[in-house]
Amino acid sequence: MIKKPNDFQNHDFYNQDFQTENKPPSKPGKFKFLLILPVLIAAGAVILSCQYTVEETEQAVVTTLGKVTSVESAGLHFKLPYPLQGVTKVAVNKTQKLQIGYSSDSEYDSYSASSIADEAKMITGDFNIVNIDFFIEWKISDPVKFLYNSDEPAQILKMVSQSSARSIIGSKNVDGVLTTEKSIIQAEIKEKIVSKLKNYDLGIQLLDVKIQDSEPPTQEVIQAFKEVETAKQEKETRINEALAYRNKTLPAAESSADKLIREAESYRESKINEAKGDVARFNAMYTEYAKNKDITKTRMYLETIEEILPGVKVYVDSSEGGVQKLLPLESFNTTFSNGGEN
Structure with missing residues (x-):
């Protein structure tokens, strides 16, 4: 093994000292920024959570420490950070559709719907079984009541609708249900549902009831x-x-x-x-x-004779006493010949 001379070892030591002296000192501000960054992120999140936007079809129910304090309409609003205040948005201006007796993926496509036998099967007043498919259009009228007066208001609405429909169908005969009384049945079901919703006070407004189909089961x-x-x-x-x-x-x-x-x-x-x-x-x-009287009677007699015998000559003898008069009688031959010519 060959060892370096001392001068080379001293040179390496000198280089190490030189590098140590030229190394820049560490900055304490970098560590402070890393400590402040989570605080800034948390503060930004809190600030963002204090503002919220309500759409045109919505209303926002604001609660402070769990108590409803206000209902806000569409627009940009601000609130205290959670958990001091909370906001629940409710679509109050949206018409919603509840299907009963059938199920369809699309609200507007009823032709591809599948029937639900337990919901559709009903008994008429003359003890016939029919399948009734209908839907209900509704919307939220009071967001506070809708959120806090019941746990599942939509499910309660469905149960009320089924009960009302069975009650009305049970009072009709099968011919009317299947043919001529559909519009009357729709109006009666709607009236009964509205009456029950007033008692439950769910914050729901019923808009319309439409019978989609009614048919016998076989x-x-x-x-x-x-x-x-x-x-x-x-x-x-x-x-x-x-x-x-x-x-x-x-x-x-x-x-x-x-x-x-x-x-x-x-x-x-x-x-x-x-x-x-x-x-x-x-x-x-x-x-x-x-x-x-005598003259009129004679005149009438003569007029009558003239009408009966228009070609006869009449001579009136008005002489009195015993004086004898000669009448110019015509020849019978002449009269006969004249009558033949006539």
Whole structure:
């Protein structure tokens, strides 16, 4: 092993001392920044938690130490840091949909929905089983009551809706439920739900109730009701056709009747006027007759003879006493020939 000379060892030692003297001293500010950084982060988080934004469709319920102190509308707001104050946002202006009797992934797609037998099956007033699928539209009217008057207000609404629907369906017959009384049933269910919600005071406003579908539970019964419905529609068609024929024929018949009535009235007026004329003539004749009965009687007799025998010559003998008069009688041959010519 070859050892270095002493001068080389002294040189290495000198280099080490030189490096130690040239090394910069450590800065104490760097360690302070590392200590302050978590405090700054915590302070920033606290400051950010003191502000919150409420959307247009929302309201914010502010609680101070667990007690409701205010309800804020849309906009930017500030609060004390947690746990002094807390904020719960509630969608009060959003229309929500509750499905009963069926389940669908989309609120607007009911064709791909699957039926829920336990919810849909109901008994009518005439002891028939039907499947009723309907939905309820509602929204939050009071966010404080909605949050704190009950644990699950939406579930309570669903149970109330099912109970009301079963009660109303149980008072109707099966024909009305499946065909003609759906709108009436919807209105009655809505009225009953609203009445019950007032008692529960859930902070919920019911908007509408719509029956999605109502049908019997088996295919055989469904087919029978479809045939009944077809017969009813055909009946309605026949009635409409009859009404159309009546509306087409009745005006012509009424016109003909009016024409006959006018003709009859005209004939009646003519006969009445004719009778009045005859009466006036007779009264005038009677007046003249009353003045001189013999002369009027003779005149009437002669006028009648003239009407009966228009071609006969009449000679009136007005002589008195025993004076004998000769009348200019015509030849029978002449009279006969004249009659033959005529």
